[in-house]
Amino acid sequence: MRAERQVYLDHSASTPVDPRVLETMMPYFSEVYGNPTSAHRYGRDAERAIEGARESVAALLNCQPAEIIFTGGGSESDNLAIRGAAWWARTYNAPTRLITSPVEHSAVSATMRQMSALMGFDSVVAPVDRYGLVDASAFRHACARGGAIASIIYANNELGSVNDLPALADIARAGDILFHTDAVQAGGQLTLDVKLLGVDMLSLSAHKFYGPKGVGILYLRNGVELAPSLTGGGHEHGRRAGTQNTPFIIGLARALELAYQENAERLAHFRRMRDRLIDAVLGRIPDAQLSGHPSRRLPSHASFILPGIDANALLMHLDMNGVAASSGSACMTGNPEPSEILLAAGYTAEEAKSGLRLSVGAHTTEADIDYAVDVIVNAVAKLSLLSREPLS
Amino acid sequence: MSRADTRVVVAMSGGVDSSVAAALLVEAGYDVVGMMMRLWSDPAMGGADNNRCCTPGQMSDARRIADKLGIPFYVLDTKDIFRHTVVQYFIDQHRDGYTPNPCLECNRRIRFDWLLRNALALDADFLATGHYARITADESGKWLLRRGIDAGKDQSYVLSVMSQDQLALTLFPVGEYPKSEVREIAADLGLAVASKQDSQDLCFLGKGDYRSFLRLHAPDVIKPGPIVNSDGDVLGEHRGLANYTIGQRKGLGISSNEPLYVLAMNDIKNALVVGTRDQLGRDSLIAENVNWISGGPPADSFRAAVKIRYRARPQPAAIKISADNTMRLRFDEPQRDITPGQAAVVYQDDVCLGGGLIAKFESKGNPCAPKPSNSARPVASLA
Numbered sequence: 001m002r003a004e005r006q007v008y009l010d011h012s013a014s015t016p017v018d019p020r021v022l023e024t025m026m027p028y029f030s031e032v033y034g035n036p037t038s039a040h041r042y043g044r045d046a047e048r049a050i051e052g053a054r055e056s057v058a059a060l061l062n063c064q065p066a067e068i069i070f071t072g073g074g075s076e077s078d079n080l081a082i083r084g085a086a087w088w089a090r091t092y093n094a095p096t097r098l099i100t101s102p103v104e105h106s107a108v109s110a111t112m113r114q115m116s117a118l119m120g121f122d123s124v125v126a127p128v129d130r131y132g133l134v135d136a137s138a139f140r141h142a143c144a145r146g147g148a149i150a151s152i153i154y155a156n157n158e159l160g161s162v163n164d165l166p167a168l169a170d171i172a173r174a175g176d177i178l179f180h181t182d183a184v185q186a187g188g189q190l191t192l193d194v195k196l197l198g199v200d201m202l203s204l205s206a207h208k209f210y211g212p213k214g215v216g217i218l219y220l221r222n223g224v225e226l227a228p229s230l231t232g233g234g235h236e237h238g239r240r241a242g243t244q245n246t247p248f249i250i251g252l253a254r255a256l257e258l259a260y261q262e263n264a265e266r267l268a269h270f271r272r273m274r275d276r277l278i279d280a281v282l283g284r285i286p287d288a289q290l291s292g293h294p295s296r297r298l299p300s301h302a303s304f305i306l307p308g309i310d311a312n313a314l315l316m317h318l319d320m321n322g323v324a325a326s327s328g329s330a331c332m333t334g335n336p337e338p339s340e341i342l343l344a345a346g347y348t349a350e351e352a353k354s355g356l357r358l359s360v361g362a363h364t365t366e367a368d369i370d371y372a373v374d375v376i377v378n379a380v381a382k383l384s385l386l387s388r389e390p391l392s
Numbered sequence: 393m394s395r396a397d398t399r400v401v402v403a404m405s406g407g408v409d410s411s412v413a414a415a416l417l418v419e420a421g422y423d424v425v426g427m428m429m430r431l432w433s434d435p436a437m438g439g440a441d442n443n444r445c446c447t448p449g450q451m452s453d454a455r456r457i458a459d460k461l462g463i464p465f466y467v468l469d470t471k472d473i474f475r476h477t478v479v480q481y482f483i484d485q486h487r488d489g490y491t492p493n494p495c496l497e498c499n500r501r502i503r504f505d506w507l508l509r510n511a512l513a514l515d516a517d518f519l520a521t522g523h524y525a526r527i528t529a530d531e532s533g534k535w536l537l538r539r540g541i542d543a544g545k546d547q548s549y550v551l552s553v554m555s556q557d558q559l560a561l562t563l564f565p566v567g568e569y570p571k572s573e574v575r576e577i578a579a580d581l582g583l584a585v586a587s588k589q590d591s592q593d594l595c596f597l598g599k600g601d602y603r604s605f606l607r608l609h610a611p612d613v614i615k616p617g618p619i620v621n622s623d624g625d626v627l628g629e630h631r632g633l634a635n636y637t638i639g640q641r642k643g644l645g646i647s648s649n650e651p652l653y654v655l656a657m658n659d660i661k662n663a664l665v666v667g668t669r670d671q672l673g674r675d676s677l678i679a680e681n682v683n684w685i686s687g688g689p690p691a692d693s694f695r696a697a698v699k700i701r702y703r704a705r706p707q708p709a710a711i712k713i714s715a716d717n718t719m720r721l722r723f724d725e726p727q728r729d730i731t732p733g734q735a736a737v738v739y740q741d742d743v744c745l746g747g748g749l750i751a752k753f754e755s756k757g758n759p760c761a762p763k764p765s766n767s768a769r770p771v772a773s774l775a
Contacts, residue, residue: 313510316466320425320514333451334430334467382513 003322007368007375009277010324011208011300012157012185012359017251018210024254025212028247036244037233046246053253060260061202061219062193069218069236070249074184074205075107076229077218080240081180081201082111082151084226086121089148091227095177097147098123099139102344103132103159105182108151109340126152131293132159132345136167143175154183154202155190158328158341158357159292160301162190169198178224184208184216188259189267189299200224204256206248210362211255215248266362270299273360273369277302280373285380291342291355303357305347309383311354312336317379323372326357393517395421400563401511402520403503404428404458404465406450409522409566411457411583412574416565417520418461425514426458426465429507432475436608437598445595457583468510470502477501479596483610486634489659490733490749493550493702494594500553508561520563523547524571525744527559535559537685539742542570549702552737552747553683606634617662619646622655622671630664633657639672639729656753657732673726674753679736682717682748689713690745697739698723700730700750706739719748 028049034042036050051065058065071077082098089096100112102125115121126134126142134152143150150172155162165181172179180201183192188209194202200221207213220226220239232241259266281288281304291303306314311327312334318325328339338352347355358372402414404426417424428451433443451467458465478498485492503521511519524540525548535556539546554562566574597605606613614632621627628646630636636644640654644666653672656665677700682689692713697706698721709723721736730753737747 310469312467312469316468317514319466320464332455332467333448334428334446334469335471336469386509386513 003320005368005371006322006324007364007372008324009358009360009364009368009372010326011361011364012298012357013326014207014213015210015361017207017212018255018258020258021211021251021255025247025251028250032246036246037235046244050244050246050249053249056253056257057217060192060256062195063219064222066237067194067220067222069220069239070244070252071216071218071240072242072245073214073216074105074182074203074208077203077205077216078105078107078151078180078182079111080218080226080229081203081220082108082115082149083229084239085149085178085180085201085224086115086119087227088225090121095146095148096121097145099126099142099147099150099172099177100124101126101128101134101152103128103156103341104151104153105157105184108153108182112151128344130346131161131296132156132341133161133293133296134163134168136164136171139168140171143171143177146175147177149178149180149201151180151182154181154186154197155298155301156292156341157185158303158339158355159345160185160297160303160357161293162186162296162298165197165199169200173198185298185301188256189263189270194219194221206252206255209255209259212248212251215245215252217252267299269362269364270360273364273366274300274302276366276369277358277360277373280369281376284373284377288380291345291347298359300359300361301357302359303355305342305351306354306356306380307351309354309356309380310336311356313383314356314376314379317383318372318375321375321379323375325372327355328352328357396423398518399423399425399514399516400518400520401425401427401507401514401516403507403522404454405445405522406453406457407522408575408578408583409524411454411522412569412577412581413520413522413563413565414457414461414463415577415581415583417563418463424461424463425511425516426454426461426463427507427511428454428465428467429470429474429502430467431595432471432479433596433598434600434605434608437600437605443595443598460581460583468507470506473506474498474502474596482594482596482602483606483613485733486606486613487610489633489657491637491731492733493735494596495550495702496553496735499550504554504558504562508558512561518561518563520565522566523551523564524567525551525564526567527562527564534686537744538567539739539744540564540567542572545571548739548744549699549735549737549747552685552735552744554685555683556685556687559685603635606632615662617664619644619664619666621652622665622667627652627666633659633662633664636664637729638731672728674728674730675726676720676722676754677730677736678718678720678751678754679748680716680718680751682719682746684746685744686746689719690740696745699735699737699739700727701734704729711738717748718751 032045034046036046054065054068057068098112098121112123116123124142126139128134152168169179178200181199182203184205187204202219205216228239230241235241287307289305291305328341338349339355342352342355400417400422404410431443431445455465478494481497482492482494508519524545526538528536530536539548613634616629618626619628619630636654638654641651650668652666655667695710698709699706707723709721712720732750734750735747736750738745
């Protein structure tokens with residue numbers, strides 16, 4: 001039996017490719033197919049397209065085209081930034097300490113953990129508040145003994161909270177520490193002006209803003225040195241070897257362009273949908289709490305703690321009724337661990353298994369929100385009955 | 393209600409039987425949802441991914457099969473409740489000197505209770521499993537649990553804990569087929585599992601065996617004690633009662649002129665009672681906590697066929713009902729391996745009437761000793 005409506009509320013996980021983006025990409029699969037490093041016309045055509053994309057991205061980030069490195073996605077950008085800065089520092093006997101927060105995307109946190117566990121880098125984690133935001137004085141303390149790189153997430157994927165990057169970047173700069181941010185969730189919504197943000201490095205992923213999967217960028221401030229992770233040919237100014245993925249890079253640039261051309265309308269729409277959702281969930285589920293910051297949050301992002309509800313089971317009920325959502329703890333293998341991000345924000349292990357994330361998109365309608373809320377309210381009622389019922 | 397409007401949650405394991413069950417239900421036109429329970433297994437015994445009912449491999453098999461059948465598939469986190477009910481029961485029973493069958497407890501507490509309630513909460517009308525058994529209604533509308541068509545695969549023994557309410561909400565699609573045909577159906581459907589071995593042994597033991605599991609979780613259960621004969625003479629020392637089963641001959645570590653068998657375990661004295669082959673037969677047992685599938689026994693005393701282990705043949709016996717869900721069974725022929733803690737499951741023809749846990753056995757013509765008043769634990773009589 002098919003659910004009466006299909007509602008996708010997981011845009012923080014991924015978005016569909018905008019048809020206008022797809023259209024821009026199409027010629028670069030089979031018409032402009034040359035290797036951008038080749039000396040002939042085919043190569044030059046591809047190279048011209050890629051450099052055009054680089055200029056367009058650079059304009060949006062308020063930086064020089066040479067400061068943009070195209071990568072295979074957000075995780076690769078995070079890895080390149082952290083590993084690259086850390087290895088460079090070690091090679092040239094600079095301070096090598098790694099500084100981060102406990103609420104990073106795993107592309108950052110798992111990289112940091114591996115660098116500490118296997119490669120002997122010292123790392124320090126600056127605590128966060130109830131909303132998952134890094135506290136400036138705690139961060140200053142974490143930076144006090146110097147370091148190679150500090151990596152702090154821009155907008156949290158689970159909690160939606162938006163860090164005060166300019167303030168944190170100032171602190172890192174004062175300690176002569178490179179400042180990197182994973183801006184994957186912020187991409188397409190918040191400002192990416194790297195001068196305004198004060199960052200040395202910034203990661204983005206195209207599929208969060210209606211571009212294709214498998215392509216991202218790392219902004220690398222001119223003058224900052226990195227040891228490349230992917231070595232080979234001299235692509236991307238020697239920072240990332242491998243023949244560039246021309247159609248995906250074109251797609252990324254077009255998607256980013258559209259996101260900021262239409263930024264005002266998109267954000268207004270996101271906020272209207274998100275606030276309708278938050279008001280209805282908090283109004284109709286008495287125990288539900290909003291997680292993450294109430295105002296300093298991503299326009300598209302709503303997240304809740306539903307005490308006593310197994311988020312894994314809740315997502316099953318939602319999916320059966322056509323609503324796609326996510327949770328920091330749920331997983332396909334039925335082995336949910338409490339969300340590390342919620343634990344770091346001070347929630348209990350049980351609360352950290354009952355998080356629900358709903359993220360709206362450009363095509364979300366009021367009717368979608370109303371239907372999804374009905375489904376959520378109904379599923380929560382059934383599941384709380386189930387958990388209260390005594391065993392035979 | 394049409395079949396398309398009838399939602400069936402099928403418990404999938406990634407194995408042949410539950411995969412074919414799901415396929416048969418899809419073919420019959422039901423609104424089918426696949427579900428798998430993520431059960432607990434001991435992280436210390438080969439890792440938390442090693443429950444034999446839900447290894448990562450089985451999970452991805454089940455997911456692929458569900459995808460092939462075009463049905464949704466979900467894995468439910470069942471670890472905590474499984475650990476606190478089934479695994480705890482296993483430990484407690486061993487502590488009390490029983491040899492438990494946790495699969496019955498799992499069916500009673502987890503599969504046909506916890507999972508069934510989760511299925512109903514998902515608006516399912518039925519829960520289906522891949523068990524070899526059948527459910528039919530008698531003339532009065534009562535649900536009968538019947539043996540699977542394939543006598544060699546029949547699994548009604550572990551389903552003897554079910555109630556009328558549970559049977560009314562349960563489907564066993566493969567119970568109508570012989571195993572060979574189930575494998576053929578699986579092969580015809582192109583299910584990659586068609587040649588898989590049947591699963592064996594307790595799922596939560598991971599890579600270990602039950603003895604190492606008990607050593608880890610209930611070291612007090614594994615206390616060495618005397619091996620005695622039926623006269624009480626000490627013949628040697630045993631390594632903890634849980635290491636032995638009734639009827640066991642090998643591995644006793646004592647020398648004797650004629651082969652010695654485990655006759656009984658006395659958990660009060662922590663003694664392993666051994667004797668010769670001719671001392672092994674017992675013709676009576678008392679079973680407690682009896683579940684009658686119809687709601688009550690067919691008569692105060694009646695004759696039936698009784699299985700005393702999952703893999704035992706049904707044996708003719710006379711049954712007498714006493715109060716408090718207790719029954720006394722007298723077999724026509726002495727049985728060699730009546731084991732307290734296993735279920736005695738009662739059949740008339742192919743209908744499973746129910747069953748109870750074997751509390752104690754009695755030797756030929758020798759009424760068993762009353763229970764000691766200081767303990768609810770039954771004592772296997774010392775012959």
